[in-house]
Amino acid sequence: xxxxxxxxxxxxxxxxxxxxxxxxxxxxxxxxxxxxxxxxxxxxxxxxxxxxxxxxxxxxxxxxxxxxxxxxxxxxxxxxxxxxxxxxxxxxxxxxxxxxxxxxxxxxxxxxxxxxxxxxxxxxxxxxxxxxxxxxxxxxxxxxxxxxxxxxxxxxxxxxxxxxxxxxxxxxxxxxxxxxxxxxxxxxxxxxxxxxxxxxxxxxxxxxxxxxxxxxxxxxxxxxxxxxxxxxxxxxxxxxxxxxxxxxxxxxxxxxxxxxxxxxxxxxxxxxxxxxxxxxxxxxxxxxxxxxxxxxxxxxxxxxxxxxxxxxxxxxxxxxxxxxxxxxxxxxxxxxxxxxxxxxxxxxxxxxxxxxxxxxxxxxxxxxxxxxxxxxxxxxxxxxxxxxxxxxxxxxxxxxxxxxxxxxxxxxxxxxxxxxxxxxxxxxxxxxxxxxxxxxxxxxxxxxxxxxxxxxxxxxx
Amino acid sequence: xxxxxxxxxxxxxxxxxxxxxxxxxxxxxxxxxxxxxxxxxxxxxxxxxxxxxxxxxxxxxxxxxxxxxxxxxxxxxxxxxxxxxxxxxxxxxxxxxxxxxxxxxxxxxxxxxxxxxxxxxxxxxxxxxxxxxxxxxxxxxxxxxxxxxxxxxxxxxxxxxxxxxxxxxxxxxxxxxxxxxxxxxxxxxxxxxxxxxxxxxxxxxxxxxxxxxxxxxxxxxxxxxxxxxxxxxxxxxxxxxxxxxxxxxxxxxxxxxxxxxxxxxxxxxxxxxxxxxxxxxxxxxxxxxxxxxxxxxxxxxxxxxxxxxxxxxxxxxxxxxxxxxxxxxxxxxxxxxxxxxxxxxxxxxxxxxxxxxxxxxxxxxxxxxxxxxxxxxxxxxxxxxxxxxxxxxxxxxxxxxxxxxxxxxxxxxxxxxxxxxxxxxxxxxxxxxxxxxxxxxxxxxxxxxxxxxxxxxxxxx
Numbered sequence: 001x002x003x004x005x006x007x008x009x010x011x012x013x014x015x016x017x018x019x020x021x022x023x024x025x026x027x028x029x030x031x032x033x034x035x036x037x038x039x040x041x042x043x044x045x046x047x048x049x050x051x052x053x054x055x056x057x058x059x060x061x062x063x064x065x066x067x068x069x070x071x072x073x074x075x076x077x078x079x080x081x082x083x084x085x086x087x088x089x090x091x092x093x094x095x096x097x098x099x100x101x102x103x104x105x106x107x108x109x110x111x112x113x114x115x116x117x118x119x120x121x122x123x124x125x126x127x128x129x130x131x132x133x134x135x136x137x138x139x140x141x142x143x144x145x146x147x148x149x150x151x152x153x154x155x156x157x158x159x160x161x162x163x164x165x166x167x168x169x170x171x172x173x174x175x176x177x178x179x180x181x182x183x184x185x186x187x188x189x190x191x192x193x194x195x196x197x198x199x200x201x202x203x204x205x206x207x208x209x210x211x212x213x214x215x216x217x218x219x220x221x222x223x224x225x226x227x228x229x230x231x232x233x234x235x236x237x238x239x240x241x242x243x244x245x246x247x248x249x250x251x252x253x254x255x256x257x258x259x260x261x262x263x264x265x266x267x268x269x270x271x272x273x274x275x276x277x278x279x280x281x282x283x284x285x286x287x288x289x290x291x292x293x294x295x296x297x298x299x300x301x302x303x304x305x306x307x308x309x310x311x312x313x314x315x316x317x318x319x320x321x322x323x324x325x326x327x328x329x330x331x332x333x334x335x336x337x338x339x340x341x342x343x344x345x346x347x348x349x350x351x352x353x354x355x356x357x358x359x360x361x362x363x364x365x366x367x368x369x370x371x372x373x374x375x376x377x378x379x380x381x382x383x384x385x386x387x388x389x390x391x392x393x394x395x396x397x398x399x400x401x402x403x404x405x406x407x408x409x410x411x412x413x414x415x416x417x418x419x420x421x422x423x424x425x426x427x428x429x430x431x432x433x434x435x436x437x438x439x440x441x442x443x444x445x446x447x448x449x450x451x452x453x454x455x456x457x458x459x460x461x
Numbered sequence: 462x463x464x465x466x467x468x469x470x471x472x473x474x475x476x477x478x479x480x481x482x483x484x485x486x487x488x489x490x491x492x493x494x495x496x497x498x499x500x501x502x503x504x505x506x507x508x509x510x511x512x513x514x515x516x517x518x519x520x521x522x523x524x525x526x527x528x529x530x531x532x533x534x535x536x537x538x539x540x541x542x543x544x545x546x547x548x549x550x551x552x553x554x555x556x557x558x559x560x561x562x563x564x565x566x567x568x569x570x571x572x573x574x575x576x577x578x579x580x581x582x583x584x585x586x587x588x589x590x591x592x593x594x595x596x597x598x599x600x601x602x603x604x605x606x607x608x609x610x611x612x613x614x615x616x617x618x619x620x621x622x623x624x625x626x627x628x629x630x631x632x633x634x635x636x637x638x639x640x641x642x643x644x645x646x647x648x649x650x651x652x653x654x655x656x657x658x659x660x661x662x663x664x665x666x667x668x669x670x671x672x673x674x675x676x677x678x679x680x681x682x683x684x685x686x687x688x689x690x691x692x693x694x695x696x697x698x699x700x701x702x703x704x705x706x707x708x709x710x711x712x713x714x715x716x717x718x719x720x721x722x723x724x725x726x727x728x729x730x731x732x733x734x735x736x737x738x739x740x741x742x743x744x745x746x747x748x749x750x751x752x753x754x755x756x757x758x759x760x761x762x763x764x765x766x767x768x769x770x771x772x773x774x775x776x777x778x779x780x781x782x783x784x785x786x787x788x789x790x791x792x793x794x795x796x797x798x799x800x801x802x803x804x805x806x807x808x809x810x811x812x813x814x815x816x817x818x819x820x821x822x823x824x825x826x827x828x829x830x831x832x833x834x835x836x837x838x839x840x841x842x843x844x845x846x847x848x849x850x851x852x853x854x855x856x857x858x859x860x861x862x863x864x865x866x867x868x869x870x871x872x873x874x875x876x877x878x879x880x881x882x883x884x885x886x887x888x889x890x891x892x893x894x895x896x897x898x899x900x901x902x903x904x905x906x907x908x909x910x911x912x913x914x915x916x917x918x919x920x921x922x
Contacts, residue, residue, distance in 0.1 A: 425635035
């Protein structure tokens with residue numbers, strides 16, 4: 001079915017919400033390398049994950065074969081409160097750019113958590129409740145994941161402790177307030193509530209934190225507390241699985257519009273949004289049905305894909321999580337206090353990493369002030385104030401649209417607008433006042449991180 | 462057409478967006494009393510409004526006869542970026558309350574301005590551009606109107622000065638940042654940029670402002686600046702006209718669902734949302750087609766309908782605007798620094814006032830802590846963090862739903878969820894920490910306001 005006039009926004013109906021998640025691994029010709037249990041130095045079995053993760057989520061983490069996984073009814077019930085999210089045609093942005101390209105975006109910010117993170121938060125809180133858990137711990141960077149998980153835990157009646165990257169905690173005071181409104185307990189990380197946190201603070205009392213450090217603290221808290229497990233908002237295979245709902249809805253909506261994207265663009269921190277958005281399009285690519293160009297946009301201040309190494313590394317700074325093969329800057333890499341807190345992670349989803357390594361997607365790194373320039377251009381034309389993370393994808397889309405202007409090509413561009421910037425006004429103020437700076441790590445800085453990569457006999461010498 | 466299963470959210474399609482606003486006055490059996498020009502003491506002619514308002518808007522203000530007014534194409538183009546807004550069924554809230562009632566809400570917060578205010582901001586900015594104006598001035602309370610107008614002015618290329626009620630300016634630092642991101646110039650009111658502001662500050666240097674005062678400043682600035690006019694986000698007839706799109710969409714969506722509300726509830730500050738939401742349902746009531754119960758919910762701290770007088774009064778504190786007959790606490794009434802900045806206005810839309818006076822709607826006044834209790838209950842169940850203003854309507858709906866629980870009646874309740882609370886985290890923090898207080902003005906305080914009402918020979922002695 002094709003629609004004659006493309007509306008500004010298309011919402012699928014409630015009964016068009018996908019009933020199954022799509023597991024991209026089932027169609028990958030080569031699988032990501034196995035994760036390594038740091039205690040044994042050998043590939044981890046699903047049981048190795050049980051002390052940290054809920055059983056059902058551990059199974060999803062390790063399941064590379066089941067192509068489609070049913071979404072439980074209780075999860076669908078909560079999805080229906082805010083989904084489907086719209087596919088929007090950026091008519092005004094196209095006009096402002098004077099491009100012949102057609103620009104679409106999948107807008108995931110239309111819920112109180114303000115981002116796509118709620119899609120996986122609901123799933124993870126649900127499985128925790130099903131397992132009879134009373135408490136969860138997690139980390140949050142920009143605060144989007146922590147907000148989403150607070151909402152989901154409140155809904156399912158689970159207690160939640162959130163370790164929030166200190167720089168975000170300071171830059172986004174109201175993020176704490178919203179998490180607390182939903183009942184979450186929020187601590188600035190590094191904190192003095194864990195061994196990992198105390199050790200970091202002892203060495204560097206002014207450490208402003210990183211996602212890697214916050215993960216260490218949350219995992220430590222989970223494994224040392226009865227009836228408590230850990231959940232993570234990005235990087236993991238299970239998260240990409242849950243986020244596939246973004247891409248599945250987007251593809252269905254584009255079909256209704258009679259469109260198929262030539263280019264698909266997502267911001268990339270841990271890979272949750274990118275992996276979810278591209279999933280069904282990547283399936284077409286892997287199965288030879290179509291060949292869209294896929295672009296990951298990451299911050300130049302934390303360039304894991306464009307300047308990182310494809311190597312085994314810990315997922316956290318404290319080196320207590322399993323090791324995964326991924327594009328990484330080294331788990332000891334200290335990202336600058338770049339405002340896009342959600343993209344300040346040293347590694348990248350192993351699935352995204354493998355696909356990037358095998359040439360299925362491109363990546364670019366962009367500087368912060370240019371990202372905000374694109375954000376404001378977008379806001380003024382499309383009336384949505386984007387999250388700085390999302391604005392990386394906007395900049396990517398703007399650059400592709402301007403290339404089309406040069407060549408005259410009428411390409412169809414789809415990007416993921418992951419969230420809103422209501423809690424990022426400190427950063428917007430810095431941009432408005434001209435005090436925002438850019439930061440690009442030197443090769444020497446990166447070398448330090450690479451030198452500290454773990455040695456794993458038989459896997460990484 | 463009726464749908465078997467009622468979805469959680471129903472979006473009309475783009476081509477179902479109303480193409481005309483509905484002018485409620487055309488169906489009122491008795492018209493609101495004429496506004497009085499303070500310079501002459503006589504009813505104002507449309508020309509009397511030209512120094513302050515754009516001509517087209519002045520005409521809309523005075524037009525009580527044209528039932529439907531075409532929405533210009535350029536306005537519809539911008540509406541389409543964020544409209545239609547959804548009708549939502551509050552399944553989870555119903556479950557939490559254990560009520561047999563069906564609760565629906567029209568959610569107007571799904572745009573960056575965060576509220577319904579954008580509907581009229583777009584219209585007013587458009588007509589200003591059509592008239593060739595370069596600059597607009599306005600006031601803002603909670604900051605929602607200022608944000609919406611900044612967006613609309615940015616879109617149409619108009620310069621904007623915003624006088625923001627000082628207490629909101631202080632409580633909501635990020636509101637300023639978002640208005641500035643869209644190019645608005647924001648000043649705390651009372652300010653030293655106008656005669657009115659300077660006079661108030663001289664008498665009371667710590668005056669925390671009011672909508673009435675901010676209006677005076679913005680009007681003074683407009684009439685003393687070349688190529689500049691004034692726009693207002695509530696109270697006015699023209700605003701209710703533009704906001705009728707809320708009710709028109711809501712009614713159409715309810716029809717599709719096979720529903721008609723028994724009770725319609727809106728928060729009431731100046732009346733913009735309430736007037737817009739109820740417009741087509743009030744038409745049914747005025748023309749005898751249906752008889753829904755309509756409830757305005759106002760803050761006990763600023764109770765213009767429930768404790769005010771139906772009298773001629775100035776729309777502003779500085780007494781430079783025309784006088785309108787409305788429910789008022791007196792333009793000298795100083796509302797407490799209640800957090801619901803958007804409801805801190807001494808008067809009420811003359812249309813709403815007349816309808817209330819003639820018995821077409823009910824009103825209740827509620828206390829702030831109870832409003833936030835309802836807000837958090839709603840947030841936890843429906844995953845949307847409401848603006849404090851909107852939460853007044855939530856509380857009204859909760860109370861009606863609990864009455865249904867007692868009586869067993871399966872009433873259909875519709876309320877207006879006007880906006881989101883992302884910029885109200887200071888208030889939420891106060892509520893979370895138990896430091897929020899309530900305030901109810903004494904009869905003596907109110908008497909002072911009533912005693913200062915203007916005397917207008919032949920109209921109000």
